[in-house]
Amino acid sequence: MGKEIRMVYDDEGDILDVSIGEPEAAISKEVEDDFFLRVRPDSGEVVGFSIINFRKWFKDRKDTKVLPVKAELVFS
Numbered sequence: 001m002g003k004e005i006r007m008v009y010d011d012e013g014d015i016l017d018v019s020i021g022e023p024e025a026a027i028s029k030e031v032e033d034d035f036f037l038r039v040r041p042d043s044g045e046v047v048g049f050s051i052i053n054f055r056k057w058f059k060d061r062k063d064t065k066v067l068p069v070k071a072e073l074v075f076s
Helices: none
Strands: 004-011 013-018 027-032 035-039 044-050
Touching: none
Parallel strands: none
Antiparallel strands: 004 013, 013 044, 027 035, 035 044
């Protein structure tokens, strides 16, 4: 069964944090400026991501950012 996606936005810090399933300890790896993947240190499995300076990247609704990550989502 799939995991829920949890999103939290910190307005003061301007950070969007997304967890896949329950938040857990992970290592952050910057994949592009201001974009970080959180991965399990033992398996490398992606457990979430964070975007700092969120408003800078998405100030216009037409702004798009593509990360070098492939994902599979299942709607239940």
